Amino acid sequence: MSTAYLRKPDELLVDLYASAAQPERWTQSMDRLCSITGAQSAVVQAFRFEQGRAQVFWSAQDSRTRDTTSVQSPELASGDNPRMDQHRVLRGLDRVASDDLLFDPEDEARPRLQQRLATLGLGRFMGTLQDVGRGVYLGLALHRSVDDATNFGDEHVNRLADLAPHLGQAFLLTDQLQVSVQRDERLCRLMDSLCFGIVLCNVEGRVQWANQQALAMLERNPTLSLRGDHLHGRTAADTQALLTALSGARRAGQQRVGYLRLGEDADQVLHVAIRPGDDPAALMLVISRAAQPLDLPALALESLFGLTPTEARLLGAIATGSTVEEYAQLRGVSVGTARMQLKQIQAKTGQRRQADLVRLVLSSAAAHLVAPGSRI
Numbered sequence: 001m002s003t004a005y006l007r008k009p010d011e012l013l014v015d016l017y018a019s020a021a022q023p024e025r026w027t028q029s030m031d032r033l034c035s036i037t038g039a040q041s042a043v044v045q046a047f048r049f050e051q052g053r054a055q056v057f058w059s060a061q062d063s064r065t066r067d068t069t070s071v072q073s074p075e076l077a078s079g080d081n082p083r084m085d086q087h088r089v090l091r092g093l094d095r096v097a098s099d100d101l102l103f104d105p106e107d108e109a110r111p112r113l114q115q116r117l118a119t120l121g122l123g124r125f126m127g128t129l130q131d132v133g134r135g136v137y138l139g140l141a142l143h144r145s146v147d148d149a150t151n152f153g154d155e156h157v158n159r160l161a162d163l164a165p166h167l168g169q170a171f172l173l174t175d176q177l178q179v180s181v182q183r184d185e186r187l188c189r190l191m192d193s194l195c196f197g198i199v200l201c202n203v204e205g206r207v208q209w210a211n212q213q214a215l216a217m218l219e220r221n222p223t224l225s226l227r228g229d230h231l232h233g234r235t236a237a238d239t240q241a242l243l244t245a246l247s248g249a250r251r252a253g254q255q256r257v258g259y260l261r262l263g264e265d266a267d268q269v270l271h272v273a274i275r276p277g278d279d280p281a282a283l284m285l286v287i288s289r290a291a292q293p294l295d296l297p298a299l300a301l302e303s304l305f306g307l308t309p310t311e312a313r314l315l316g317a318i319a320t321g322s323t324v325e326e327y328a329q330l331r332g333v334s335v336g337t338a339r340m341q342l343k344q345i346q347a348k349t350g351q352r353r354q355a356d357l358v359r360l361v362l363s364s365a366a367a368h369l370v371a372p373g374s375r376i
Contacts, residue, residue, distance in 0.1 A: 012036065013166055019060075020173035026060035029170075033163075034062050037156045039142040041065040041122055046138050046171060047084070054084035054137070058175070068120070082109035083127075089139065092129045096157045096164075099125050118146045126152040128164045138171050140164070194368060195295070197287035200277070203246050205231040205239075214287055221289065223263035223270050238262050242272075246283055249274040267291045294320050300366035311345050314338060318354065319361035 015029040030042040042062045047054040083089060088102045095101075103110040117123065122143040129139045140160070142152070188211070191198055197214030201207045207229050210218070218226040222234050224242070233239040242260065249258035258274040269290040276283050296319055301312040317327045328338040342354075351357040361367065 016170040020177050030062035040145040041143040044140045049086050052086040096160050130168045132168050199285040202281050203250050223268045314341050319358050
């Protein structure tokens with residue numbers, strides 16, 4: 001049997017495809033490209049056309065260009081570059097192009113651009129352009145030093161032609177991952193706006209993620225705490241009760257929600273709801289303090305139920321445990337006036353019984369979001 005040897009990986013391609021998860025490696029990729037081609041500068045840009053001009057929304061540069069050129073002359077890294085006028089730049093689509101291809105012989109924009117580039121120490125140009133979909137174009141520009149009079153050779157042109165498809169794929173991976181990361185960050189911010197704690201953990205109580213409210217509870221409430229990356233009850237019995245509930249919820253499957261009460265002291269009792277996720281290794285815990293005061297923003301009640309500000313304040317007080325008499329005394333109005341306001345609320349909400357009115361409010365969106373600036 002003959003022996004086969006693995007080829008040494010192309011380090012530039014390794015850097016490119018690693019750049020999706022490690023954006024700083026785009027600079028490393030551009031540095032390698034400069035070294036391979038003898039270029040002084042390497043810039044890759046993603047852009048869309050608006051009224052015939054390129055609008056750049058993403059770019060990466062070699063370390064020298066990043067530290068100097070983009071600062072000294074930012075227009076060269078933007079749609080103000082005359083090469084990026086739509087009628088010029090599209091001449092280089094799906095090919096390796098030079099300025100001889102992009103500019104007409106008598107085009108006065110070319111010498112002006114070359115003069116601006118020369119002040120930055122940049123000379124001869126070679127680049128590529130790809131349509132990567134959804135109206136997005138990806139361009140790569142290489143420049144030699146202004147003192148280097150040699151053209152890019154055939155080996156450099158061929159290298160760039162071979163590299164271009166990989167460059168496009170690496171950008172699409174980077175863009176997709178960036179969109180995913182931004183979506184996750186937005187989702188986390190939304191989870192932080194809820195007035196209860198959310199924890200994702202496995203069946204052993206190892207925490208994978210928690211929103212800010214959960215982290216605050218785990219830090220301040222001794223009934224349930226985070227030790228290292230695992231959930232622990234105040235006592236060994238509480239910890240075992242939690243683990244048993246987690247295991248039971250996992251066995252029950254997604255159609256069942258488990259419930260657990262932890263703690264003895266009234267002001268530290270926690271209610272925990274446990275729901276398995278799609279991933280067998282993940283369970284979602286929803287945690288609330290039994291004694292947590294409910295903050296019902298009056299503006300929310302006005303919007304949800306079509307109430308006046310006065311009616312919204314009364315409804316919020318009743319939903320959080322106050323009587324009509326207590327509210328009247330607190331607001332300095334007669335009990336008769338407060339009762340009349342309550343009747344108006346009942347008419348607007350269609351709830352005749354006070355218990356049904358409270359149930360309606362506690363099931364509304366107003367009961368589940370944290371008002372800006374409030375603390376758990």
